[in-house]
Amino acid sequence: MIKFDNVSKTYSKHYALNNINLEIHKGDFVSLVGQSGAGKSTLLSLIIGEERPNTGRIMIDDIDVGKIRRADIPYLRRKIGVVFQDIKLLPNRTAYENIAFAMEVAGEPNNKIKKEVPSILEMVGLEDRAKAFPNEMSGGERQRIAIARSLVHKPVLLLADEPTGNLDSINAWDIVQLLLKINKAGTTVMLATHAKDLVNSIKKRVITIERGEIVYDQQKGKYVL
Amino acid sequence: MAMITAKRLVKTGFTNFFRNIWLSLAATSIMTITLFIISTILVLYTLTNLSIENIQDRVGITAYFNNQTSEREILNVKAEIELLDDVEAVDYIPNTVAREIFMEIHKNEPLLLETMNEFNDSENPLPNSLAIRASSLESYAGLSEILQSDRYAPYFQRVRDNGKVISRLLNITNMIRNLGIVLTVVFVAVTIMVMFNTIRLTIYNRRQEVEIMRLVGATNSYIRMPFIIEGVMYGIIATVITSLIMFIALQFVSGSIESLLSLEPGIASSLARDLTWQVIALNLSLGVGLGVIASAIAMRRYLKI
Numbered sequence: 001m002i003k004f005d006n007v008s009k010t011y012s013k014h015y016a017l018n019n020i021n022l023e024i025h026k027g028d029f030v031s032l033v034g035q036s037g038a039g040k041s042t043l044l045s046l047i048i049g050e051e052r053p054n055t056g057r058i059m060i061d062d063i064d065v066g067k068i069r070r071a072d073i074p075y076l077r078r079k080i081g082v083v084f085q086d087i088k089l090l091p092n093r094t095a096y097e098n099i100a101f102a103m104e105v106a107g108e109p110n111n112k113i114k115k116e117v118p119s120i121l122e123m124v125g126l127e128d129r130a131k132a133f134p135n136e137m138s139g140g141e142r143q144r145i146a147i148a149r150s151l152v153h154k155p156v157l158l159l160a161d162e163p164t165g166n167l168d169s170i171n172a173w174d175i176v177q178l179l180l181k182i183n184k185a186g187t188t189v190m191l192a193t194h195a196k197d198l199v200n201s202i203k204k205r206v207i208t209i210e211r212g213e214i215v216y217d218q219q220k221g222k223y224v225l
Numbered sequence: 226m227a228m229i230t231a232k233r234l235v236k237t238g239f240t241n242f243f244r245n246i247w248l249s250l251a252a253t254s255i256m257t258i259t260l261f262i263i264s265t266i267l268v269l270y271t272l273t274n275l276s277i278e279n280i281q282d283r284v285g286i287t288a289y290f291n292n293q294t295s296e297r298e299i300l301n302v303k304a305e306i307e308l309l310d311d312v313e314a315v316d317y318i319p320n321t322v323a324r325e326i327f328m329e330i331h332k333n334e335p336l337l338l339e340t341m342n343e344f345n346d347s348e349n350p351l352p353n354s355l356a357i358r359a360s361s362l363e364s365y366a367g368l369s370e371i372l373q374s375d376r377y378a379p380y381f382q383r384v385r386d387n388g389k390v391i392s393r394l395l396n397i398t399n400m401i402r403n404l405g406i407v408l409t410v411v412f413v414a415v416t417i418m419v420m421f422n423t424i425r426l427t428i429y430n431r432r433q434e435v436e437i438m439r440l441v442g443a444t445n446s447y448i449r450m451p452f453i454i455e456g457v458m459y460g461i462i463a464t465v466i467t468s469l470i471m472f473i474a475l476q477f478v479s480g481s482i483e484s485l486l487s488l489e490p491g492i493a494s495s496l497a498r499d500l501t502w503q504v505i506a507l508n509l510s511l512g513v514g515l516g517v518i519a520s521a522i523a524m525r526r527y528l529k530i
Contacts, residue, residue: 070445071444071445074442074443074444074445075442076442077439077441082440088433088436090434090437101437101441102441102442104233105448106441106442106443107229107230107447110229149441150441153441153442
């Protein structure tokens, strides 16, 4: 589903990613681990077309992401959900409205929005928090809403960049459980993190990046650094 | 889907407009002032041009023959002048006709009439003359010079040219035009700058929203359109205000404009009526155009998509 062929990305002569070869299959749950600055975020940015590789080729299904036309990027983004450490919810909109916003801007009709947002809220377990504003929610709840928002277009791939970075271990574990649940429902998930305990307890594929290079890629891996 | 999208875009545009209401008012005001200045100049320019056309029919050069010039010579001179460039028409006015005109003009002044009646036809004190009209106002100066040259010195005792009136009017129209160009350039520039800054602030305020829109797959045009709509709104509101003020004001001042430019009564307000749609269309296209240009520049510089 995702294939990196000899992909390199440099920022002013400094390698952020160096000669990455990687294949991720549909339905995989992949943890991407490594220290800050190792290149995890760069790898995710390349997948969503936010950055373009200097050399090599990135394929998502049959789309060459490195060569995608700018006008086509929005449609690529509807296939890929993204979640960040800093959550990025709109403070002046409720949980419901934040999720609905993502559907509105993609031109979804109102009746579809009204039908689907509650079921997405239910999936992340926050159906009773629909009317809460972000500042009225806990960090864990906010992140769940962000995940809910990333699911509105029924993405085939969900990228989570340090989604638990600001959460305590219990909330973090809840988020991971949610990601696993989403993965079980058929969505490919890539989780970039440096939370060692979490990764070790997931017991799924782990890819370790160090200074822009893949140093380990294990099917039932552990955080080895 | 297109309809619901359009509705959402317009709604976002309105929200942008009202979220910074004072800034939006400032942008709308400067736009209104600009449109008002441009339409005022346009109307004034049209009116002075009209008044020139009006006067062009009346003014001209009158060349008075001296008494020695015979009827035959007069006709020769007339034929010669008719062949000059820029001459529209030449009328021969014999002194008998001139006398009738004089009597007609001064029919309410018995003293003058009496004096004139002292002379019999052969003693008519009025000279024969030619009334010459040029094809354009600019030609009068050159024409009057030719008529006062040595070639015609033996025939004419005096050449009277209404040049002062003409050149004054020409000066007024040129002044209006030049002032108009300068003011238009200055105010258009100021308007673009103010609106550019307003929309830049909107972009800044909405940067988080824009970032999220990009992440969840909003198309570039969907992200840009509300800023364009905001610019268009400034144009539309300014057009409405300007047009209202213009036509109310014209009803009040048309009388004094008419007397100032020696136009027939009623012509200014009827012209205003004729110009209504043109002025509105001009304001609308200019206002909307400026709004769109300003937001395009602001987006180009500050909206990273």
